[in-house]
Amino acid sequence: MIARGNRVVLFIGLVLVFIGGIAYYYEENKGLDNIPVQVELDQAELETDILEILGKWEGELTGGEYFTLVDEDGNELDCTGHEVFIGDEMILEDNNRYKVTEVDDKKLIAICDLVGKEEIAWEDEENQIPVLDVAQGKSVIGVYMTHNDESYVPSDGQESIKGNGGIIQVGEKLAEELKKNGVDAEINLNKHDPHDANAYHRSRKTAVQLLKANPSVIVDVHRDGIPDPGFYATKIDGEPATKIRLVVGRQNPHVSSNLEFAKQIKGYFDKNEPGLIKGIFMGKGNYNQDLGPKAILVEVGTYTNTKGAALNGITAFADGLPAIVGAGAAKGVPGTPAAKAPSPGVGSSLIWLLLFVVVGGGAFLLISTGSIKGSVKRITNMGKEFSNNSGTVKVEEKEKNKQRE
Secondary structure, three states: OOOHHHHHHHHHHHHHHHHHHHHHHHHHHOOHHHOOOOOOHHHHHHHHHHHHHHHHHOOEOOOOOOEEEEOOOOOEEEEEOEOOOOOOEEEOOOOEEEEEEEEEOOOOEEEEEEEEEOOOOOOHHHHOOOOHHHHOOOOEEEEEOOOOOEOOHHHHOOOEOOOOOOHHHHHHHHHHHHHHOOOEEEEEOOOOOOOOOOHHHHHHHHHHHHHOOOOOEEEEEEEEOOOOHHHOEEEEOOEEEEOEEEEEEOOOOOHHHHHHHHHHHHHHHHHHOOOOEEEEEEEOOOOOHHHOOOEEEEEEEEOOOOHHHHHHHHHHHHHHHHHHHHHHHHHOOEOEOOOOOOOHHHHHHHHHHHHHHHHHHHHHHHHHHOOHHHHHHHHHHHHHHHHHHHHHHHHHHHHHHHHHO
């Protein structure tokens, strides 16, 4: 039998293991992405606060207001109708990458530092990869619109039409053209009004519904809020069209793969339809992109462009997307689902657990024996006890074997 004192030590050790387990759970679940959306009624106020925080990160300016992003010398780099936060990044049309270091919310100016030039290119061998899986309908692309009200003033008469904005026709055009290119496009026309901080929370249910079709890509279709129609204006085959900006959320576990997918899209169109992709904006929000490694938000022009120009822009986008998705599926490029890497929280949690056991057990021994020497003696006695108990068991087994013989 184990002595009473040693049983107490064992009990303390088990308690510390339990504490370590709690630390492990916290490390694994402390990210914003793991905050449960549905809570009990008495926690409804907390849920609202969380959604307001997330909604703020995914917010947009209204009334024609927008952020101007400038370099250290005050030279204009880009503009966006999104809320801008320190840490946001952007890759411009020339592939220069900038990071926001200061934000003036009153003047709506964000100062950026040059990070470097991104290596974004569509290789010739990628262009030659067969896309049979896409053409044979084995690959599905999901399409939805979080902000169903977004419209194009010159064509729709106003910038916002509740539940029936011009952006719906743009999303439908994307799905229609994808199907013409042999892709099984699934579009969901669920409405998510009003256009407020919780719109992405409501559209998340739509995105989850699309996931049932096991899509390789999910596209959330928007338009920007920049007043200048020339900001997104371009021409395709001599016809007016709009450029398309890609948006990637920074607050999701798939940010790396989604960014790589965005770069792949830009690389393809830079080669095959130069000037179509306005750039890539990496905002602080999530935009429901935690749902998959190839989830992308596209901004098809702005509210002062004509809807016809937006339709021409999204048609060109739809013509190239199958080749991009096919190449990704064939090569296993970044963005293709892969085995989940161990969470960095696992190692740190195990270390905490071991520290709790070692330090806690050592402290108890020191207190109970009154000295380091006494602690060492106690551990030695425990080892002897274990050996004696093991020896007793072996002797008993031998005696039983003799009786059987």
